[in-house]
Amino acid sequence: MxxxxxxxxxxxxxxxxxxxxxxxxxxxxxxxxxxxxxxxxxxxxxxxxxxxxxxxxxxxxxxxxxxxxxxxxxxxxxxxxxxxxxxxxxxxxxxxxxxxxxxxxxxxxxxxxxxxxxxxxxxxxxxxxxxxxxxxxAGKVPIDEHLETYLKAIKLADKTTNERRGLVKRFARWCDQEGLKLPDINRRAVGRYVTDAIEPMDRSTAKKHLTALRGYWDYLTLRGHVDGKVVGGRAIDSPWLGQTLPDNKRRIERGDNETERAFTTKELQALLYTDYPEEMDTEFRQQIEDALRISCLTGMRLAEVVTLWVEEVHDDLFDIQQGKTISAARRVPIHPDLKEIVERRTKDKTPKDWLFHELAKERDPGDTFGKRFKRYRKSLRVNDVREGKRRSLVNFHSARKWFITAARHAGQPLETIKDIVGHKPNKKEITFGVYTKGASAEQMRACVEAVKLPQPPLAG
Structure with a gap:
């Protein structure tokens, strides 16, 4: 042989x-x-x-x-x-x-x-x-010299790729103003940048900025563009390691705990039942109404909703094949209140057609729809902008948060909710994080069906 x-x-x-x-x-x-x-x-x-x-x-x-x-x-x-x-x-x-x-x-x-x-x-x-x-x-090139090669190598979603490009280029512009090239970046230079540019940012934005720069530096080190040792794909002597943000505040001020949140009942009623805004193009009405209901009754992310193929809707399930993380690939039971939408959007379509066919030719469907939904909710005065915050505390992601909150209030198990929305299991919790294979189909269906949309507000 x-x-x-x-x-x-x-x-x-x-x-x-x-x-x-x-x-x-x-x-x-x-x-x-x-x-x-x-x-x-x-x-x-x-x-x-x-x-x-x-x-x-x-x-x-x-x-x-x-x-x-x-x-x-x-x-x-x-x-x-x-x-x-x-x-x-x-x-x-x-x-x-x-x-x-x-x-x-x-x-x-x-x-x-x-x-x-x-x-x-x-x-x-x-x-x-x-x-x-x-x-x-000598390696004396601009900081972003290898940025596009790096972004191509990591193969992230378009929105995340554009976000990382912008964050690295922001650092590159600062370095250009300071007269710094790639070999000049050491812990002292990085510390100055963190102090000058990153610490004043909103905390969540600052963390994203540090993550993007650490990842880029790991790649530069791995490919030999900067000196350093790599273990397990990470640069163990990167100047970005240890550049954490100070978290030593003892006193809590008003607004410190203001983060993006779920829709309130009143806000969701406005989005679901108020007359469609006259200033908006009516061709967007159906896709906004359908996508909002799907997210509210499944906890699916915006990109997961608007990029579904017809063949991924079968056996009374949304069979999600791609997403933000490994845990994003999952099967979510179709809520009874979504069956009309599913039947209408799958009728006379081929398996590779998009459920939201009107977005199939968009360069970035998620971004395009997100902007339309933003105009929609702002037209209905569903907005929550706070001083010092770049974004409204409510957006389309608030529908996902609303589902999680509603499922929790309906007494559904945390582990089942995590399986439905595609959150990573807690590996530190041995029983559920290591030894189980997730919720059963019956548990997931019961969880989804326990969530009910609010009724229209009473007239007058």
């Missing part, structure tokens, strides 16, 4: 106790790789499990590069700018330096040869080209 290839170690090669990624270069593309038959990248770890995790990401990036070359979107090395060539040389030397850590003292290594070759290329350049090559080779 022929020996089966160990797929777990595919594209992995062990050299001097360090794992490398290795993949064959298609014949038609070898000119882009200096005629090499194989492409290699140092994974900078001797741990096989960590190597396999890093291998998977590098493999995706490399195959994406192959597709871009095949489509003519990537030019050959000969047409690269001096700055791009300097960056490539820097990244190559980072890989070679780690690979030669175990070389004998005095031994001529591949790293030494590469340094000489890079210096020779710099000598051939003149004027502005030489300066740009030298700056890139």
């Amino acid at each position: 022929p020996r089966q290839r160990n797929s777990a170690r595919r594209h992995l090669e062990l050299k001097r106790r360090v794992w490398w990624f290795k993949i064959g270069v298609p014949v038609a593309m070898r000119g882009h790789f200096g005629g090499k038959t194989h492409y290699r990248e140092n994974l900078q770890t001797g741990d096989i499990r960590e190597a396999m995790a890093r291998r998977d990401q590098v493999e995706r990036d490399t195959r994406s590069l192959f597709r871009q070359i095949e489509a003519g979107k990537v030019v050959s090395a000969a047409t690269l700018s001096a700055r791009e060539r300097g960056t490539i040389w820097r990244e190559a030397l980072v890989d070679l330096r780690h690979a030669d850590d175990h070389a004998e003292e005095g031994e001529l290594t591949a790293y030494d040869v590469a340094v000489s070759a890079a210096e020779e290329e710099a000598e051939r350049l003149r004027g502005k080209d030489r300066k740009e090559f030298a700056a890139a080779f």
